[in-house]
Amino acid sequence: MGAAVHSGNRRGTKIVVKDDAEEKKFNNNTKDLLDIMAFYSRVSGSVGVITLQNPPVNALSAAVRQGIVDTMHRALSEPEVKSVVICGQNGKFCGGADIREFRANMRGPPLVPMIHLIEAAEKPVVAAIEGVALGGGLELALGCHYRIAHSKARLGLPEVTLGLLPGAGGTQRLPRLIGVPAALELITTGRHATAAEALQLGIVDEVTDHSAVDAAVKFAQSVAGKSLDARRISTYPCPRSPDLAEIFEKAMQEVRRSARGAIAPVTCVQAVHASVTLPYAKGMERERELFSTLFTSGQAHALQYYFFAQRAVSRWSTPSGARWDTSKPRPVHKAAVIGLGTMGRGITVSLAQAGLSVVAVETQEKQLLEAKQAVSGMLERSAKRRGAPLAHDKIKYSCSIQAVADVDLVIEAVFEDMALKKTIFQQLSGICKPGTFLCTNTSGLDIDELASQTQSPELVVGMHFFAPAHVMKLLEVVYGPRSSPEALATAMEMGKKMGKVSVAVGNCRGFVGNRMLKPYLEQAFFLLEEGATPEQVDQVLEEFGFAMGVFKVSDLSGLDVGWKVRKADGLVVPGSTGKSARIRGGSRYSPLGDLLCEQGRFGQKTGRGWYQYDKPGGRVAKPDPWLHGFLEEYRARHGLVARRIDHQEMLERCLYALINEGFQILQDGIAAGPEDIDVIYVLGYGWPRHRGGPMFYAGLVGLDKVLERLEHYHQVYPNVSGLKPCSLIRKLAASSSPPIHRWREFIQKPRSQL
Numbered sequence: 001m002g003a004a005v006h007s008g009n010r011r012g013t014k015i016v017v018k019d020d021a022e023e024k025k026f027n028n029n030t031k032d033l034l035d036i037m038a039f040y041s042r043v044s045g046s047v048g049v050i051t052l053q054n055p056p057v058n059a060l061s062a063a064v065r066q067g068i069v070d071t072m073h074r075a076l077s078e079p080e081v082k083s084v085v086i087c088g089q090n091g092k093f094c095g096g097a098d099i100r101e102f103r104a105n106m107r108g109p110p111l112v113p114m115i116h117l118i119e120a121a122e123k124p125v126v127a128a129i130e131g132v133a134l135g136g137g138l139e140l141a142l143g144c145h146y147r148i149a150h151s152k153a154r155l156g157l158p159e160v161t162l163g164l165l166p167g168a169g170g171t172q173r174l175p176r177l178i179g180v181p182a183a184l185e186l187i188t189t190g191r192h193a194t195a196a197e198a199l200q201l202g203i204v205d206e207v208t209d210h211s212a213v214d215a216a217v218k219f220a221q222s223v224a225g226k227s228l229d230a231r232r233i234s235t236y237p238c239p240r241s242p243d244l245a246e247i248f249e250k251a252m253q254e255v256r257r258s259a260r261g262a263i264a265p266v267t268c269v270q271a272v273h274a275s276v277t278l279p280y281a282k283g284m285e286r287e288r289e290l291f292s293t294l295f296t297s298g299q300a301h302a303l304q305y306y307f308f309a310q311r312a313v314s315r316w317s318t319p320s321g322a323r324w325d326t327s328k329p330r331p332v333h334k335a336a337v338i339g340l341g342t343m344g345r346g347i348t349v350s351l352a353q354a355g356l357s358v359v360a361v362e363t364q365e366k367q368l369l370e371a372k373q374a375v376s377g378m379l380e381r382s383a384k385r386r387g388a389p390l391a392h393d394k395i396k397y398s399c400s401i402q403a404v405a406d407v408d409l410v411i412e413a414v415f416e417d418m419a420l421k422k423t424i425f426q427q428l429s430g431i432c433k434p435g436t437f438l439c440t441n442t443s444g445l446d447i448d449e450l451a452s453q454t455q456s457p458e459l460v461v462g463m464h465f466f467a468p469a470h471v472m473k474l475l476e477v478v479y480g481p482r483s484s485p486e487a488l489a490t491a492m493e494m495g496k497k498m499g500k501v502s503v504a505v506g507n508c509r510g511f512v513g514n515r516m517l518k519p520y521l522e523q524a525f526f527l528l529e530e531g532a533t534p535e536q537v538d539q540v541l542e543e544f545g546f547a548m549g550v551f552k553v554s555d556l557s558g559l560d561v562g563w564k565v566r567k568a569d570g571l572v573v574p575g576s577t578g579k580s581a582r583i584r585g586g587s588r589y590s591p592l593g594d595l596l597c598e599q600g601r602f603g604q605k606t607g608r609g610w611y612q613y614d615k616p617g618g619r620v621a622k623p624d625p626w627l628h629g630f631l632e633e634y635r636a637r638h639g640l641v642a643r644r645i646d647h648q649e650m651l652e653r654c655l656y657a658l659i660n661e662g663f664q665i666l667q668d669g670i671a672a673g674p675e676d677i678d679v680i681y682v683l684g685y686g687w688p689r690h691r692g693g694p695m696f697y698a699g700l701v702g703l704d705k706v707l708e709r710l711e712h713y714h715q716v717y718p719n720v721s722g723l724k725p726c727s728l729i730r731k732l733a734a735s736s737s738p739p740i741h742r743w744r745e746f747i748q749k750p751r752s753q754l
């Protein structure tokens with residue numbers, strides 16, 4: 001970069017042109033905005049450089065927008081300046097509008113006129129895109145006359161994932177620039193494109209491996225004085241082709257199919273449609289109208305809540321006072337996986353892809369060979385998909401558990417069998433070098449019972465992966481009463497390294513996810529007893545937005561899994577008749593799942609479960625007349641009279657029972673906050689993201705309403721403990737249902753042990 005010409009150095013060679021009078025004027029204009037967050041400097045004499053400065057992602061806050069408007073005016077008014085570059089501080093162009101401002105009163109200049117100011121400028125404006133240009137960030141770049149990107153930059157319009165549409169001209173400019181099909185795909189999925197793809201699509205003009213800012217300055221000099229007539233995207237003709245109607249119809253079908261009730265993707269298609277049917281100015285009006293509808297919707301609120309929730313879970317804390325910011329993870333270079341069944345294989349792949357050396361142990365030679373082949377295939381497919389190098393050489397396979405002696409962390413992933421796991425933990429405790437963290441992949445067993453098998457219980461934590469383990473983003477990291485903060489921090493960090501969202505949870509039966517699933521499943525079974533069919537219950541849940549209804553999920557994961565657990569708990573009493581058949585420990589119990597298992601109906605794997613499949617392993621669920629007959633016969637045998645159950649009741653009983661357990665989990669301190677539960681349910685259990693998660697949904701419905709319905713159902717079914725409202729929901733409802741971010745104040749804090 002050339003020498004700067006003004007005084008007032010703010011950062012290194014960047015010179016800020018901002019005199020006292022201007023500062024005062026700005027402060028008067030913006031009243032309480034603390035600082036101009038776009039800095040102006042002049043480079044090589046003739047290029048005005050505007051640098052957005054709002055860490056960490058240079059989001060377009062009111063102050064940044066004000067700064068851009070002011071510095072643009074400055075650049076345009078200086079006769080020496082012939083062209084302008086807009087860039088972002090710290091190698092990040094811009095992460096879009098400031099999402100935190102969406103729920104506050106609108107201040108500062110709006111985005112749309114700000115971008116028009118840039119586009120209408122008579123001097124060329126070049127966007128220097130490093131890091132990210134997302135949402136409003138990309139829309140800002142589309143308002144510039146040229147775009148230069150760094151090869152590692154990512155560009156996209158992810159507004160749809162926040163329940164919005166690109167409302168700063170994105171739906172009108174992008175199709176004009178790259179055509180309707182490509183724009184529709186980017187806008188409705190919200191995915192990020194690489195710089196190379198953006199170049200190919202025509203979103204950017206040049207890609208560089210060096211500094212995009214330097215390249216943009218050079219470029220800006222080369223285009224100074226040239227006509228900008230062909231560079232203003234808003235003036236481009238509307239893209240037209242004979243098959244446009246078909247393209248839109250297909251896009252609409254696709255988003256309706258995949259959106260599961262989310263309104264933003266559908267609205268995005270409508271907005272892009274306006275770009276071809278209306279002139280630009282009218283298209284912008286339509287974009288604004290549609291944007292306003294989305295902006296105030298509950299779905300946008302839910303998705304934006306979820307955006308922050310997913311980030312908040314990394315700031316974990318435990319009731320004993322351990323915290324993310326005071327507990328340091330220990331580095332892990334070498335890890336081991338014990339047991340190479342389905343879960344163990346997925347975990348091995350995740351570890352190897354995270355760059356760790358892995359010792360993969362399976363004691364049966366034949367299974368070891370099979371696992372080795374399967375893992376190689378998974379790694380190859382995954383490397384191809386991600387365009388990443390193969391990680392085969394990271395893994396050493398062994399038949400002997402002794403091979404784990406020198407690893408830093410072990411993940412045991414054998415069957416869900418406490419006796420077997422205990423034996424392995426006893427062995428590990430003797431074999432591993434001192435300080436090795438011992439983790440168990442379990443979906444609900446007692447971490448502390450396992451810890452007690454070892455010489456160092458403080459090194460033991462649970463890592464509950466979700467199948468398929470190399471694909472699913474969720475990891476429940478379970479701390480026992482004796483797990484050290486360091487062990488917890490290390491497991492959380494390991495999850496992050498593997499690309500997972502790790503959520504710290506306390507040790508109890510089923511942890512958070514599966515514990516909440518129990519009353520939900522229970523209600524689904526009871527509904528069948530009372531007259532519903534699996535299809536009806538699933539339809540209600542799928543219409544709500546679940547990826548799959550509860551019975552389809554049960555068929556997919558295998559009915560035998562829960563059966564084994566119930567047997568171990570002494571709940572399965574084969575051949576029992578009369579009233580006692582449906583009561584356990586004084587509470588209502590449905591043996592329906594047990595009865596199906598006794599018939600060998602384990603779900604998809606046996607071709608029969610709650611549904612029928614064309615063959616064992618078949619995927620397409622079809623209603624099964626046998627099952628309907630079986631349910632009728634079951635009801636008759638137990639003196640149950642089938643009734644028509646409406647959608648509302650099915651939904652309320654399943655969801656409110658689950659939510660009630662969520663409140664109990666908060667009250668027990670098993671989850672630190674409602675965000676933890678919501679992230680677990682969205683990422684691990686198919687809860688629709690546009691409904692924020694079960695706890696957020698409860699707040700949206702109204703806690704007093706949820707409480708009232710729980711009270712009602714508990715009155716009707718007094719022997720179902722899952723319907724008895726938990727005291728925390730009562731307390732919150734009695735305190736005028738505070739917003740979700742204040743719920744933690746109402747949870748009784750266990751005394752800190754620190």
Ligand SMILES: CCC/C=C/C(=O)SCCNC(=O)CCNC(=O)[C@H](O)C(C)(C)COP(=O)([O-])OP(=O)([O-])OC[C@H]1O[C@@H](n2cnc3c(N)ncnc32)[C@H](O)[C@@H]1OP(=O)([O-])[O-]
Pocket residue numbers: 056057059095096097098099100111132134135136137158159162164165166167168308311312
């Ligand atoms: C008319 C209007 C039309 C336009 C609408 C829009 O532009 S809508 C917007 C469209 N844009 C998007 O949807 C992009 C949203 N952002 C992202 O996808 C990612 O943050 C990233 C890829 C930019 C960086 O990933 P990374 O893994 O490197 O980092 P990270 O993810 O951990 O974030 C770090 C911190 O920054 C925070 N924060 C981030 N962005 C924003 C924001 N826009 N705002 C506010 N805050 C934001 C984030 O909460 C976190 O804070 P914490 O927890 O530390 O207090």
